[in-house]
Amino acid sequence: MFFKKRSEFKKFCSWLDAILENPLPKNTKGICFNLYKEGMPNFYGVQFIATGTFNLKDDEWACDSILSSEENIYYLLNRNGQHAVEKEINGLIESYLKKGKFALALKNCDGIGFGFVDGDLTIVYTHEGYDNQKEKKNSSLDNDTMNDTSGWDAIEKEFLRVYPAQINPKHYGTLIKWRFGGNDPLDGISIYDGGSYWHFVSFGLTEMYNKECDDKEISGYGYELTFKLKKDNYADEEAELKNVCRILQSIARLVCVNGERFLPNEYIYTGQTTGIDAQRKSELTGFIIINDPSVETLETPNGKVTFLELIGMTDAELKTLSTKTSVATIYNKLGSDITDYNRKSIVY
Known part of the structure; x- marks a missing residue:
């Protein structure tokens, strides 16, 4: 199990490093990892999204995409269902924030979350300087x-x-x-x-x-x-x-x-x-x-x-x-x- 986890993290790092080789847009506020159930049994897709807003009070920020990995999808094989997938991706993101090559680029964002596109959004990181009151005033979502x-x-x-x-x-x-x-x-x-x-x-x-x-x-x-x-x-x-x-x-x-x-x-x-x-x-x-x-x-x-x-x-x-x-x-x-x-x- 240890070797499987280490191998999975290595693959995840390679995928994310390739995306982050190019600098994120200057107006990036949030990062969302969208999760999808793929057509094949036990396969799940992960899509990288950079957003122009981040707001702890309104998860619509995850839809404000300014950069997407599009068809560059990371695939997970997990036979234990969606909750196990959420737990696994949570661990991969947290590990990358500690050890990843471009962890600092992600940590400069206001916040990072993940979730299935038809489910709940989980926040795994917020910048210590994140000001929710400022974001609330600046947000134009459903004004x-x-x-x-x-x-x-x-x-x-x-x-x-x-x-x-x-x-x-x-x-x-x-x-x-x-x-x-x-x-x-x-x-x-x-x-x-x-x-x-x-x-x-x-x-x-x-x-x-x-x-x-x-x-x-x-x-x-x-x-x-x-x-x-x-x-x-x-x-x-x-x-x-x-x-x-x-x-x-x-x-x-x-x-x-x-x-x-x-x-x-x-x-x-x-x-x-x-x-x-x-x-x-x-x-x-x-x-x-x-x-x-x-x-x-x-x-x-x-x-x-x-x-x-x-x-x-x-x-x-x-x-x-x-x-x-x-x-x-x-x-x-x-x-x-x-x-x-x-x-x-x-x-x-």
């Missing part, structure tokens, strides 16, 4: 509806209050946004490091940009979703983080497509027999909903925003719930709002 990011800024400001050193938290965005016909209602999900847990927050159920809804008191649906996942010795931590993002997107889809409205002290009974974790081995199969105690309700220029936190629950626990009072009772009995995939049921 009529996105020239004001006050809703997004308000959420970031609140989480920066809780996690003051985390200016650029881990972030997963969508390549094709909901308003442009994409499948994911949330524009993005940020993950803050809470020490013993990861704290997720969604961006998209409230009005991120200009005020569009008629109700001036409430921003969008009035709330964003949060989730706290206990850190553990996961076989694949990245898979678990992305799995939580998929859960949040699925629940947001219930809101945007089915018209579901969630409130504190409600519960979500999925009826599934497998766990909510990526490995589907946890005893937790559904959720209760509470007001996230770590963050405060916001009064933004677009209206009020609250934060509804999901907490993983076992099937036995969920079957005892019927009222808001019962949800509040079991939450108090649980004694924590951090979801622990390995905990045992408190109800038998």
